[in-house]
Amino acid sequence: MIAVLGLVVGVVVGLLVRPEVPAVVEPYLPIAVVAALDAVFGGLRAMLDGIFVDKVFVVSFLSNVVVAALIVFLGDKLGVGAQLSTGVVVVFGIRIFSNAAAIRRHVFRA
Amino acid sequence: MSTEDSPQQGEEEVRAQEPVAQRPSTGRQRLIAGLWPPRVTRAQLVVALLLFVLGLGLAIQVRSNSDDSALRGARQEDLVRILDELDDRTQRLEDEKQKLDDQKVELENSSDQAEEARKQTLEKERQLGVLAGTVAAQGPGITLTITDPHSTVEADMLLDAIQELRAAGAEAIQINDVRVVADTYFSDNDGGIQVDGRKVAAPYRFEVIGKPQDLEPALNIPGGVVQTLEKEQAIATVARSEKIVVDALRPAKRPDYARSSPQ
Structure with missing residues (x-):
């Protein structure tokens, strides 16, 4: 419950305060958000499976974000930033869908 | 990359949140x-x-x-591309502006030139009109009056007077109310004189525009027009004037065959 509240508060604060993102970080923000979404869906699935561990969730969340940003950064340096970020988004999309399917099976039993 | 997979690999530390007493299934x-x-x-x-x-x-x-x-x-390379495109576009628009500016200047110049040419043409038309007798003229000149009490004056005497006046630089001449131009002719007809087919009666009054200091001596020289007329018992008087008006007009004739040619 508190976790859901945290998400809601984050969205509200982001919309209201409109913080300035440093220009260096800006290109990596969308990818980082997608990576974090993947981690959240994975955590939700683990919780439904009854195997949720907060330490694992924290590590997976942070490493997802960092690695995704790193890949995009590397891609930018190599001149294939656009293609690599597309690849990262595709991979995370697939994972999110498979996790969402597992969650759906738990919640709707279908 | 991102090999971690919390649902699958997180098993080693399974630690359920719920109290053991009522573990939900x-x-x-x-x-x-x-x-x-x-x-x-x-x-x-x-x-x-x-x-x-x-x-x-x-x-x-x-x-x-x-x-x-x-x-x-946006990514850096996209930004660079967008910037390039904008630069190109700016360049194109600048070129176009330059072209249009040039065109504008050209048009203004040509309209100025057209106006100038129109003015010159008008001026020329007026000058030629004076020569052709289609417009009235005024200026300094003389008045030559020939009275003919004995009806001895003939057409050739008037013609002599005209020749003399022209040689002295007369620019516009009229006799009574007939304008004298390049193709004016004089003829004697049953006791009268005709100029351009129109009868003129004594006294013959010449209105002449030209330099008075040239015209008057030209008529008065010994053996000149005035003396010749006096020999015929006609009386010729010359009067200078600062303002002579030649207002007898002739219709403008369009030549049937001759056309103006460049050069």
């Missing part, structure tokens, strides 16, 4: 138990913190994508 029950009642545990707080960060990033990204320009968050 299904995922749905676990979800409901997690949601309500709210419990302040370390796991909940950590997850809440991370989700807060996620929500923040999500909101920022959505916001910057939707309300700000599309340039925000």
